[in-house]
Amino acid sequence: MKKIPTISNESEKQRSIQTFSLPIEDVEVWKILTHQQYSANTLLAFKNDWNHFLSFCLEKHACALPASVKIVHEFIDQMAQKRKLASLKRYIVTIGLVHRCHALPDPCRHTEVRLVLNRYRLEKQDDYKNAAAFRDDHLQRLAEHFSLATKPKDVRDFAIWSIMFEAMLKRSELTALTVEHLEIAPSGLITLNVKEHAIGLSTLASQALQRWLTIGIIETGNVFRRIDRHGNVGDQPLDHSSIYRVFRRAGDELGISHDTIFSGQSPRVGAVKDLSDAGVSIHDIQSQGRWKSPAMPAQYAGHKDKHDTEIAKYVKNKPWQK
Template sequence: MTELDLYLAASTRDNTRQSYQAALRHFEVEWGGLLPASSDSVAHYLAQYGATLSISTLRQRLAALAAWHQEHGFGDPTRNPIVRKVLRGVQAIHPAEQKRAAPLQIEQLAQVDSRLTYLIECTRAAGDRAAALRHLRDRALFLLGFWRGFRSDELSRLRVEHIRVVQGEGMECYLPRTKTDRYLKGQTFRVPQLSRMCPVSAYLDWVQAADLQDGPVFRRVDRWGNLGDDPLNVDSLLPLLRRVLATSEIDAAELYSTHSLRRGFASWAAANGWDLKTLMEHVGWKSAQSALRYIELADPFNQQRIEKSLKDR
């Protein structure tokens, strides 16, 4: 890889690049399309999979095709009106409600924290270093993911050398790249020290027990208690999360995803009087629309509000 290739690769987030590569393989290999593509072929591709792929997946496939053509100096066929019309037609004929992960409630977070704390004590007493390390890691991951509202890829990219603990106040987590950081300036997230379910103490317990001086924060722990050098793969976080929830006796663990921590915090903050601007700044959202999609209202049917009005009459 040349220096030019290295810098070009670094300009795109790893998971975005991987998803785009998968989308291009689907277009070329599975469907038999050719690159560069014509707007007519892209329209036929959408029509072929309009009944089987979700609208969000089709949009992602179009984004991948657009990026390939732009990078290689070709005109973007996805901007043609016929492509946009076909996409709207697919959405009209195959409407589908957007699936959202169940938000992790504060009571459930407390249940997970209590269970993992108990397991840490038991495995330490039994001399099972590997199991104790895994429980310490998972506790830090849950508490940091919830209170900071991190995305799964942000959790996997946290590095010890980019975290600074301020005793008695909290810690600062620097990420050189985030999803909304278009200009790659990096962003620092502040995490508060709390009196209970504290993400800072959970982080310190984990890195001290694992003797981490630098490198990825969250890593694989093998059966002998050895730590991997690489960060946990983003795809491994979902089964990890659901396994911990099931172990903590949270009902219907399969309904939760890695977005559940982020949605849970946003819903908790909104229910506790956080204004939208403060919530956006804390989590890192750039638009109110993005933030509102994550908030689960405490009274979604407005039943309590209406009943109160009826009683006051």
């Protein structure tokens, strides 16, 4: 947990409490509260989580800031009916953060709240499911129909499917990719420079990316951009929801059951499974996918024992778990 300075001035504190006692749509308020120590995506998650809690408190005619242990307990109980364990943990983090920043007692540290979260940790320990795996055979089937496509959206989407799978790109890495990050060899093969990593692409992915750069007339700036309904390529980069729709489309094009939905995480999951099936070690996969620990690639590969062992290295026992 990051060390965030609390609001020490009493009048400023009261004004902030009033602000956070009503739904907030401006992330800037959160940036100020947390002294700019979190990313934009994290601040957005904080905002949404807190607004959910506020709505619940309003329905119960209860005070949200400071919140009672009882109301936090009831909130977690209600959200547990439809949310996964990761969401419940995030709610606890958000509620606790807001209270600590305002120098108020943190209800989430109370034994009652800790115990209820521990109960759901046991009940929901197996509710986390990996994103559906987007694998090489999926890409090859899509290549049969899209490798020579001419419509901008088709060309762009195939390039995204190709390089996100081959380079095991995170969504944030794809959206941040610019022309300046590309090295094009005389042979036509492309190398992506992602932070300090150089990632070489195959002929298939290199050609797909080259075709997109040509058809999209992308000469500088973000590589992957939004396309309007008329097929015009804009200047704005894709966001995470756009990438989700691109991979949702891949599933539709492949005729995959709606029970199996691809997302922006799917190519990393699929690449891990393919590499693991080919005999590549988890540590080598970790290096190739730029993970900080082997935990996630182990989970994606289905090595639950390895995943649990790695996770345990980073998790400290809470007082109620001792």
